[in-house]
Amino acid sequence: MNVSADLVSDVAEVLLSEEQIAAKVAELGARISKEYEGRELTLVSVLKGSLPFMADLMRRITIPVRIDLMEVSSYGGTATESSGLVRILKDLSAPIEGRDVLIVEDIIDTGLTLNYLMRYLRGKNPRSIRVCALLDKPARRLVELDIDYIGFEIPDEFVVGYGLDFGEIYRNLRFVGVLRPEAYES
Ligand code: IMP
Numbered sequence: 001m002n003v004s005a006d007l008v009s010d011v012a013e014v015l016l017s018e019e020q021i022a023a024k025v026a027e028l029g030a031r032i033s034k035e036y037e038g039r040e041l042t043l044v045s046v047l048k049g050s051l052p053f054m055a056d057l058m059r060r061i062t063i064p065v066r067i068d069l070m071e072v073s074s075y076g077g078t079a080t081e082s083s084g085l086v087r088i089l090k091d092l093s094a095p096i097e098g099r100d101v102l103i104v105e106d107i108i109d110t111g112l113t114l115n116y117l118m119r120y121l122r123g124k125n126p127r128s129i130r131v132c133a134l135l136d137k138p139a140r141r142l143v144e145l146d147i148d149y150i151g152f153e154i155p156d157e158f159v160v161g162y163g164l165d166f167g168e169i170y171r172n173l174r175f176v177g178v179l180r181p182e183a184y185e186s
Helices: 018-035 051-058 112-122
Strands: 011-016 041-047 065-075 085-090 100-108 128-136 149-153 176-179
Touching: 018 051, 018 128, 018 149, 041 051, 041 112, 051 065, 051 100, 065 112, 085 112, 100 112, 112 128
Parallel strands: 041 065, 041 100, 100 128, 128 149
Antiparallel strands: 011 176, 065 085
16 A cells, blocks of 8 residues: 555545534534433444544533443455454443443444444343444445434445544544545555
8 A cells, every 4th residue: 555645645535524524523412412311321432433533422412421432343354345244352341231322433334343233232231222423325235224323425435534544544634535546556
């Protein structure tokens, strides 16, 4: 992979600007705060891609929240395709039994990762479990899923930035963009 000194120059197109993302995160935070009013919410972020979204979203929620972090990796896929085989690298640090849980995800692509995660977390007997995803690529969905909060629907393109990576790079871009084909070449 050729990563130029300036990561931004590897991006062909900015799909979502920093300002668009910030406005949407504020809107989602307000909706969540309203719909869970009077309750306490456990936000479960799925590392690493959801890290910036989680950090921004939690600060836009005005009700009491606990946070927990999971890390999963799918294996057997390619650099840009998930296989649906999910391995838990880091599990929750506290029980969620009887709690209202909101999974905070960066992007739902085939849906296989989330499908696995939902089944896994339901097994821990939360009071409720819902999903908030910043990005949704419905064109590639392989399993039917109910996503309660969606930031943006995006076309079937591989995107980077605001937490999302290609080969672990580009997560620190403040916008979401599509890479130039040259950036994929090794
Ligand atoms: P799914 O299991 O196919 O829904 O894949 C979900 C995971 O694949 C996400 O949490 C991301 O880590 C990764 N992913 C899917 N699409 C993209 C993309 O366009 N850019 C970067 N990562 C992606």
